[in-house]
Amino acid sequence: xxxxxxxxxxxxxxxxxxxxxxxxxxxxxxxxxxxxxxxxxxxxxxxxxxxxxxxxxxxxxxxxxxxxxxxxxxxxxxxxxxxxxxxxxxxxxxxxxxxxxxxxxxxxxxxxxxxxxxxxxxxxxxxxxxxxxxxxxxxxxxxxxxxxxxxxxxxxxxxxxxxxxxxxxxxxxxxxxxxxxxxxxxxxxxxxxxxxxxxxxxxxxxxxxxxxxxxxxxxxxxxxxxxxxxxxxxxxxxxxxxxxxxxxxxxxxxxxxxxxxxxxxxxxx
Numbered sequence: 001x002x003x004x005x006x007x008x009x010x011x012x013x014x015x016x017x018x019x020x021x022x023x024x025x026x027x028x029x030x031x032x033x034x035x036x037x038x039x040x041x042x043x044x045x046x047x048x049x050x051x052x053x054x055x056x057x058x059x060x061x062x063x064x065x066x067x068x069x070x071x072x073x074x075x076x077x078x079x080x081x082x083x084x085x086x087x088x089x090x091x092x093x094x095x096x097x098x099x100x101x102x103x104x105x106x107x108x109x110x111x112x113x114x115x116x117x118x119x120x121x122x123x124x125x126x127x128x129x130x131x132x133x134x135x136x137x138x139x140x141x142x143x144x145x146x147x148x149x150x151x152x153x154x155x156x157x158x159x160x161x162x163x164x165x166x167x168x169x170x171x172x173x174x175x176x177x178x179x180x181x182x183x184x185x186x187x188x189x190x191x192x193x194x195x196x197x198x199x200x201x202x203x204x205x206x207x208x209x210x211x212x213x214x215x216x217x218x219x220x221x222x223x224x225x226x227x228x229x230x231x232x233x234x235x236x237x238x239x240x241x242x243x244x245x246x247x248x249x250x251x252x253x254x255x256x257x258x259x260x261x262x263x264x265x266x267x268x269x
Contacts, residue, residue: 056237137210
């Protein structure tokens with residue numbers, strides 16, 4: 001039988017997962033998907049994901065792919081997966097793609113969202129999805145700092161120490177801040193690619209600006225310095241969510257918004 005490649009749109013709550021990549025010492029998204037697919041297809045399966053999200057990070061737009069010679073319909077694959085996967089993971093869509101498709105290398109951009117609960121009192125409903133920062137955050141300087149990050153730059157100052165990327169130059173098309181609720185700060189970052197922990201370090205740095213510990217001018221200096229020790233802390237993983245991965249020929253469902261607009265990047269899918 002000819003080999004087919006199937007693409008998955010995957011959603012997950014990363015709270016109790018050890019990240020995307022399969023590991024021997026904890027449950028992962030890749031591990032659960034591969035085990036479920038092996039049970040459905042009756043052969044070992046290797047699943048490749050677009051973003052290797054860390055432990056605790058969530059997704060509503062993760063894209064993955066695998067190959068099989070089985071002729072089971074795509075809807076049968078989706079239903080079978082959702083009957084076997086744990087409640088924290090769901091497959092929203094399955095479609096067949098050509099052999100040239102690769103979830104990571106074919107991607108032209110990604111959209112991440114970071115949430116900050118900005119009130120002294122905790123919000124139990126957001127305990128798994130938002131970083132609790134009780135000090136008041138000033139939005140105006142945060143907008144100014146976010147605007148500095150737009151465009152193509154060397155983001156060495158905003159990557160994890162162990163990041164092994166061959167190049168540290170990335171392009172950010174949108175860094176948008178908004179308050180969908182009076183006490184909830186939402187950061188949407190849209191770019192062509194990201195370094196390890198980049199969005200979380202950007203979030204931590206912008207929070208430092210909102211608290212008055214850093215100025216927008218200092219953010220520009222940090223960016224130019226390429227020195228990780230000068231940027232803000234790495235924000236907690238649980239506030240981060242992968243919203244969308246974009247591919248050539250696929251219209252983006254979210255429009256890039258200027259950082260100074262203070263607007264969301266668009267409706268979720």
